Amino acid sequence: MVWNTLLLSLRAIRRNLLRSFLTILGIVIGVAAVVTMVTLGNGATRSVSDQIAAMGTNQLMLVPGQRFGPGSEGAPSFKTADIEAIRAQITSAQGVAPVVNKTVTAVYQARNWSTVVMGTNNDYFQTGNWTLAAGRTFSETEERAGKAVCVIGETVRDKLFGRQSPVGSEIRIKGFACEVIGLLMSKGQAAMGQDQDDSVVMPLRTVQRRLTGSQDVGRVMVSVKQGASIDAVKAQLAKLLRERRKISESEEDDFRVMDTRQLAETLTSTTRILTMLLGAVAAVSLLVGGIGIMNIMLVSVTERTREIGIRLAIGALEREVLLQFLIEAVMLSALGGLLGIALATAASMGLAGLMGVPYLFDSGINLLSFLFSAAIGVIFGYFPARRAAGLNPIDALRYE
Numbered sequence: 001m002v003w004n005t006l007l008l009s010l011r012a013i014r015r016n017l018l019r020s021f022l023t024i025l026g027i028v029i030g031v032a033a034v035v036t037m038v039t040l041g042n043g044a045t046r047s048v049s050d051q052i053a054a055m056g057t058n059q060l061m062l063v064p065g066q067r068f069g070p071g072s073e074g075a076p077s078f079k080t081a082d083i084e085a086i087r088a089q090i091t092s093a094q095g096v097a098p099v100v101n102k103t104v105t106a107v108y109q110a111r112n113w114s115t116v117v118m119g120t121n122n123d124y125f126q127t128g129n130w131t132l133a134a135g136r137t138f139s140e141t142e143e144r145a146g147k148a149v150c151v152i153g154e155t156v157r158d159k160l161f162g163r164q165s166p167v168g169s170e171i172r173i174k175g176f177a178c179e180v181i182g183l184l185m186s187k188g189q190a191a192m193g194q195d196q197d198d199s200v201v202m203p204l205r206t207v208q209r210r211l212t213g214s215q216d217v218g219r220v221m222v223s224v225k226q227g228a229s230i231d232a233v234k235a236q237l238a239k240l241l242r243e244r245r246k247i248s249e250s251e252e253d254d255f256r257v258m259d260t261r262q263l264a265e266t267l268t269s270t271t272r273i274l275t276m277l278l279g280a281v282a283a284v285s286l287l288v289g290g291i292g293i294m295n296i297m298l299v300s301v302t303e304r305t306r307e308i309g310i311r312l313a314i315g316a317l318e319r320e321v322l323l324q325f326l327i328e329a330v331m332l333s334a335l336g337g338l339l340g341i342a343l344a345t346a347a348s349m350g351l352a353g354l355m356g357v358p359y360l361f362d363s364g365i366n367l368l369s370f371l372f373s374a375a376i377g378v379i380f381g382y383f384p385a386r387r388a389a390g391l392n393p394i395d396a397l398r399y400e
Contacts, residue, residue: 023296024336026289031340031369034279038365039348041275043357061258062220075254077216082244090236092228095123098217100207107172113159117200119207127223135167135182138203146205151182153197176210230259286376293329294380329381330374337373341366
């Protein structure tokens with residue numbers, strides 16, 4: 001009986017192919033949207049995790065205030081003396097890199113490019129997992145004297161020098177010449193979206209004297225020695241900074257000590273929430289597709305009233321008629337689900353390449369979307385099927 005019902009349902013669908021396709025279009029779009037959004041969201045989450053993992057699992061970042069960003073809630077910046085105190089008193093710290101940022105325009109011959117100058121020391125390259133593509137880092141003399149030397153990122157090299165080697169050349173920054181002594185290997189986009197290669201790295205004293213005019217330090221990067229407890233080092237840093245910043249026991253910290261684990265958890269949880277929201281919005285179109293199926297099935301019942309009357313008159317049971325129309329609705333919605341998954345796979349692979357995130361096939365969301373689309377057929381197909389099964393055979397045979 002079920003096999004015959006399936007054949008009858010397929011025959012009815014093939015009879016009006018264009019109408020059947022337009023009927024399932026809402027399901028196709030809904031499933032494709034849900035699967036694509038979730039797949040791209042998963043890829044973005046993986047990309048963020050990979051980028052943070054590249055920073056290392058033993059990295060700490062100190063920032064003024066209780067949030068990361070401009071202003072830092074009016075909290076005072078760190079000082080150069082704080083860096084020396086951390087280096088001297090935190091024995092588990094392998095590298096301590098102060099960082100001062102300043103947006104400037106770099107000029108080389110007829111080319112210019114707006115970039116970020118970072119004032120720091122040689123520990124920055126170790127704490128940030130940077131590798132040199134050419135040249136060298138700062139010497140102790142250059143750091144102490146605040147010499148006008150710099151190491152540039154790949155983006156700056158491309159904008160100012162094209163494909164030629166920049167090492168040994170001079171660029172102009174804020175009216176002074178700076179010798180390029182090194183080129184960093186490309187890292188690409190960071191977890192927060194900024195271009196990590198768009199930077200010029202100079203000795204800290206050079207930037208403080210020539211660009212900022214103060215001893216303020218915007219943030220501090222600390223790498224922890226292998227085998228040392230990161231939590232213990234965080235506690236030591238917090239205690240030291242509270243003492244140096246004269247914060248009483250009753251006052252809250254006016255700084256924040258973050259590690260890469262916290263940063264990874266924060267960013268990945270944010271991308272997951274956004275993925276869920278986008279998926280939920282896209283799922284609304286599935287309900288719209290279900291309403292379209294119910295509407296067409298009601299029209300189909302009306303068109304096939306005499307057919308239903310004949311089946312009932314020659315002995316077909318109500319449940320057989322109900323099953324026929326219910327299976328027809330489920331087949332339409334399931335077919336829409338399959339087409340939607342195929343469309344989503346193609347769209348996800350293409351968009352993942354454009355967005356620069358990995359394509360991750362998620363069997364769970366694909367299976368869930370297909371089952372949900374089939375369930376839509378059951379839910380929205382039941383009422384038309386029930387209406388068809390409840391027709392009076394005599395009235396149905398008289399129907400014109």
